[in-house]
Amino acid sequence: MQEFNKVSTTSNFIKELLNTTYLPVIRTVQAGDYIIEDRTYIYKCEIIRCDKTGYVLPYPDATLSPKAVFHQIGEYTFGEQNGKLCTNFTSNHEGYDSLTHERLGDYLRALRDMYGLNLMPMYNCFSRNSFAKYHIFSDGVRKTHYNYHTKLYKVPIRFNTDYTICIENVGKTTFAPAFVRNEHLVVLDKTAIGDSIDVTNRYISLHTNDVVSTYSGMRFFDPIVVRFNNIPETRTVKYMVSDNDDIEYTAVGLHTIDGSMNPNALGWYVRVGNDYTLTEDTVVDLGKTYYIKTNALSTSYYNYNINNTHCEMFDTIEDMFYMLIQVPDSFDSNIVVLEGDYRNTQSDKYYNQLDIRNYPENYLDELFTHDIRLMRMNVPQVIPFSDTLIQFLLWNVIDNLDTINLDMDRLLSSLANLYLNPDEKYYANYWYFRYREILSRYSKHNQLEYIDDNYGYVTSDVEALLNRRN
Numbered sequence: 001m002q003e004f005n006k007v008s009t010t011s012n013f014i015k016e017l018l019n020t021t022y023l024p025v026i027r028t029v030q031a032g033d034y035i036i037e038d039r040t041y042i043y044k045c046e047i048i049r050c051d052k053t054g055y056v057l058p059y060p061d062a063t064l065s066p067k068a069v070f071h072q073i074g075e076y077t078f079g080e081q082n083g084k085l086c087t088n089f090t091s092n093h094e095g096y097d098s099l100t101h102e103r104l105g106d107y108l109r110a111l112r113d114m115y116g117l118n119l120m121p122m123y124n125c126f127s128r129n130s131f132a133k134y135h136i137f138s139d140g141v142r143k144t145h146y147n148y149h150t151k152l153y154k155v156p157i158r159f160n161t162d163y164t165i166c167i168e169n170v171g172k173t174t175f176a177p178a179f180v181r182n183e184h185l186v187v188l189d190k191t192a193i194g195d196s197i198d199v200t201n202r203y204i205s206l207h208t209n210d211v212v213s214t215y216s217g218m219r220f221f222d223p224i225v226v227r228f229n230n231i232p233e234t235r236t237v238k239y240m241v242s243d244n245d246d247i248e249y250t251a252v253g254l255h256t257i258d259g260s261m262n263p264n265a266l267g268w269y270v271r272v273g274n275d276y277t278l279t280e281d282t283v284v285d286l287g288k289t290y291y292i293k294t295n296a297l298s299t300s301y302y303n304y305n306i307n308n309t310h311c312e313m314f315d316t317i318e319d320m321f322y323m324l325i326q327v328p329d330s331f332d333s334n335i336v337v338l339e340g341d342y343r344n345t346q347s348d349k350y351y352n353q354l355d356i357r358n359y360p361e362n363y364l365d366e367l368f369t370h371d372i373r374l375m376r377m378n379v380p381q382v383i384p385f386s387d388t389l390i391q392f393l394l395w396n397v398i399d400n401l402d403t404i405n406l407d408m409d410r411l412l413s414s415l416a417n418l419y420l421n422p423d424e425k426y427y428a429n430y431w432y433f434r435y436r437e438i439l440s441r442y443s444k445h446n447q448l449e450y451i452d453d454n455y456g457y458v459t460s461d462v463e464a465l466l467n468r469r470n
Contacts, residue, residue: 011096028109034056034160050070052068058358102156120338121342121372122374124337125163155325162341164343168220168378171330173326174212186200365455397459
């Protein structure tokens with residue numbers, strides 16, 4: 001198992017791979033992604049220009065609207081030099097460092113978006129990369145010299161993308177978005193909305209503080225999903241004005257009052273018994289009744305309008321976009337951040353077999369992803385990726401990009417012997433869309449022992465299972 005800052009054959013291989021592979025410097029997208037007008041992207045192996053903001057369709061989700069309009073302006077070849085549109089990476093560190101790890105993430109995203117091979121469930125976006133001298137408050141992120149006895153990490157992420165987070169922390173864990181450049185929050189001048197724009201706190205204020213979230217007592221095997229959107233929308237804020245009334249409040253979960261009520265909007269206290277106590281950091285007990293001095297007279301609403309101008313500004317600096325994770329300074333354990341929602345990977349999901357041939361690969365990922373190894377790694381040290389990932393990087397796996405006839409012959413022979421073969425008229429020496437369905441279901445329901453990272457492809461574990469059954 002590779003560790004950070006350790007030299008190994010694996011780390012040397014990854015560095016050589018990144019040094020010899022040219023990756024795009026512009027954003028790659030896949031079906032279902034949201035793109036912005038007048039911006040340039042890479043979709044599959046095409047360079048496109050967005051003519052109308054919206055979602056890249058088709059995608060089997062009827063709720064995605066509006067549909068983006070774009071046109072092709074060129075072609076892009078993965079891994080090769082493409083003028084100023086790409087760059088390679090050379091590490092200046094001996095061990096497996098965080099910059100190398102982040103660059104590996106760029107490699108995996110490009111491979112997924114351009115060719116439909118999603119290896120991101122085997123990659124931990126978290127690299128213990130710290131963001132010192134800053135602190136997450138309930139209303140934003142600010143630099144501070146006060147010691148809050150916390151530490152802050154930053155994880156590079158994308159807009160409009162789910163991130164599954166596994167962490168074992170008995171204390172508070174706080175999440176927030178941030179735009180970071182040279183270890184400082186980004187400030188932009190000469191924008192369409194003004195000068196000296198603190199982009200991080202402008203983004204947080206526009207999203208009505210909902211993007212800053214705090215959890216108490218997180219458990220590693222009970223993951224959450226965090227997502228930061230960048231789409232035009234109108235968000236409604238509820239606030240109250242007062243007349244000295246007490247409102248009874250019963251806690252519905254073990255969390256801080258600050259996690260469910262906005263102290264900046266209310267200026268409130270909580271009364272337990274006959275005493276009022278200031279409670280911004282008070283932990284609320286499940287089922288216990290508290291009396292909140294809200295002085296509520298009426299409820300009012302205010303609408304925040306997030307328009308295309310805001311979205312365009314944020315989109316231009318997405319390469320500086322991070323998720324901040326704040327934990328107690330005593331915390332010292334593994335954090336797993338996976339790009340995608342993987343909270344429900346154990347159950348089979350319904351799909352129409354007649355339509356499956358028309359599904360994009362990233363939609364099939366939701367159907368046929370099981371047994372993610374990183375989500376079981378509740379260990380002291382941070383694990384950068386699953387060992388299974390290296391099999392894919394070395395092309396020692398039979399998957400949808402395999403073009404070796406002998407590999408396909410071996411796979412078809414195994415399936416035929418197991419009476420799992422699809423209709424014989426589809427037999428061919430290339431990847432057939434139903435192979436992934438067959439391998440995923442068979443591996444999950446007939447495994448003799450636990451199979452790590454079961455995605456419907458033939459890894460060494462799946463091949464061993466097929467050979468034992470034969």
